[in-house]
Amino acid sequence: xxKLFALLTVAGFLTFGISNTLLAQEENAxxxxxxxxxxxxxxxxxxxxxxxxxxxxxxxxxxxDATFHEVLKKQFIDGGWGFMSVIxxxxxxxxxxxxxxxxxxxxxxTNTKKLLTELEATLNKGGIEKAKDLCRxxxxxxxxxxxxxxxxxxxxxxxxxxxxxSYGSVMTGNLESGASWISLFIALGPMLGFMGTVIGMxxxxxxxxxxxxxxxxxxxxxxxxxLLTTVFGLIVAVILQIxxxxxxxxxxxxxxxxxxxxxxxxxxxxxxxxxx
Numbered sequence: 001x002x003k004l005f006a007l008l009t010v011a012g013f014l015t016f017g018i019s020n021t022l023l024a025q026e027e028n029a030x031x032x033x034x035x036x037x038x039x040x041x042x043x044x045x046x047x048x049x050x051x052x053x054x055x056x057x058x059x060x061x062x063x064x065d066a067t068f069h070e071v072l073k074k075q076f077i078d079g080g081w082g083f084m085s086v087i088x089x090x091x092x093x094x095x096x097x098x099x100x101x102x103x104x105x106x107x108x109x110t111n112t113k114k115l116l117t118e119l120e121a122t123l124n125k126g127g128i129e130k131a132k133d134l135c136r137x138x139x140x141x142x143x144x145x146x147x148x149x150x151x152x153x154x155x156x157x158x159x160x161x162x163x164x165x166s167y168g169s170v171m172t173g174n175l176e177s178g179a180s181w182i183s184l185f186i187a188l189g190p191m192l193g194f195m196g197t198v199i200g201m202x203x204x205x206x207x208x209x210x211x212x213x214x215x216x217x218x219x220x221x222x223x224x225x226x227l228l229t230t231v232f233g234l235i236v237a238v239i240l241q242i243x244x245x246x247x248x249x250x251x252x253x254x255x256x257x258x259x260x261x262x263x264x265x266x267x268x269x270x271x272x273x274x275x276x
Contacts, residue, residue, distance in 0.1 A: 083196035083229045087189060091236045094185035098243035101178045105250040108175065110140035112261040116268070119146065123272050128153050141171035141254065142261050149265065157269060164262050171258065175251045182244045186237050193233020200226025 115138060122130045128150055135147035148167040152159040204223060 083192055083199070084232060087192055087196075087229065087232050087236055090185050090188050090192070091239065094182055094189075094236070094240040095243070097178050097181050097185075098240065098247065101182070101247050102243070102250070105175065105247065105254065108140050108254055109250075110138065110142045110257070112142055112257045115143060115146075116261060116264055119265070120268055123268065141175065142258055145171060145258060145262060146265055149269070153269065157266070157273065160269060161266060164266070168258055168262065172251075172255055175254055179244065179247060179251070182240055182247065186240045186244060189233040189236035189240065190230070191233070193230040193236075196229025196233075197226045200229065 119131055119134060122134050132147060132150045135143045135150060145164055145167050149160045149164045152163045201223075204226060
């Protein structure tokens with residue numbers, strides 16, 4: 001019996017811990033006198049072999065934190081594929097228009113000082129026709145405006161000025177085209193996000209009504225799904241707003257160059273007409 005109690009005690013320590021061992025001792029406890037008699041009469045218990053500790057598997061792969069891409073993907077799925085897909089589509093379309101506008105405006109940028117210097121030298125050496133060829137071969141709206149003015153040179157300087165003003169307005173409209181679409185996408189992103197939030201809240205209240213009780217799990221889950229659409233909508237608006245302001249800054253710079261260079265161009269034509 002003594003060996004049995006000793007084995008049960010060791011097994012209790014290894015399996016259930018100290019609390020379970022104390023409970024087992026209380027249930028199987030004997031009177032003190034009987035225990036002393038058993039100690040004198042029973043032979044000494046054999047030593048209990050120690051159980052080797054369980055070693056962890058060194059080949060087990062350590063747990064790694066989720067990457068930003070995985071977290072973003074999970075949050076996107078949790079927000080609901082319906083509105084989240086529409087918000088993602090708005091981001092893609094807005095970025096496509098923004099990239100196209102940035103490339104167009106970058107190609108439209110001209111070194112006006114260099115162009116005016118070359119144009120003045122060409123006028124003095126080769127006349128109006130050579131100046132037309134120079135403007136035709138130069139890329140950008142500034143050169144196009146100069147070309148339109150040179151085309152009206154034989155009609156008088158007043159016609160040249162009117163042509164520059166009219167064609168300058170056309171070129172300004174071409175530069176600003178597409179910007180309204182970007183502003184539309186900036187407005188649609190948060191609006192769709194808020195709409196998804198409202199729909200998510202309605203679904204959360206429907207789940208509460210179906211459960212018959214305000215469970216924290218149901219409320220927290222519904223609130224999380226509802227707010228994720230708003231977060232992604234605001235992120236889309238922030239990204240597109242940065243692109244939109246960059247595009248407006250490029251347009252403003254090109255328009256200022258067009259106006260300043262047009263004044264210098266008219267002064268150049270006045271000086272040329274006096275010489276000839």
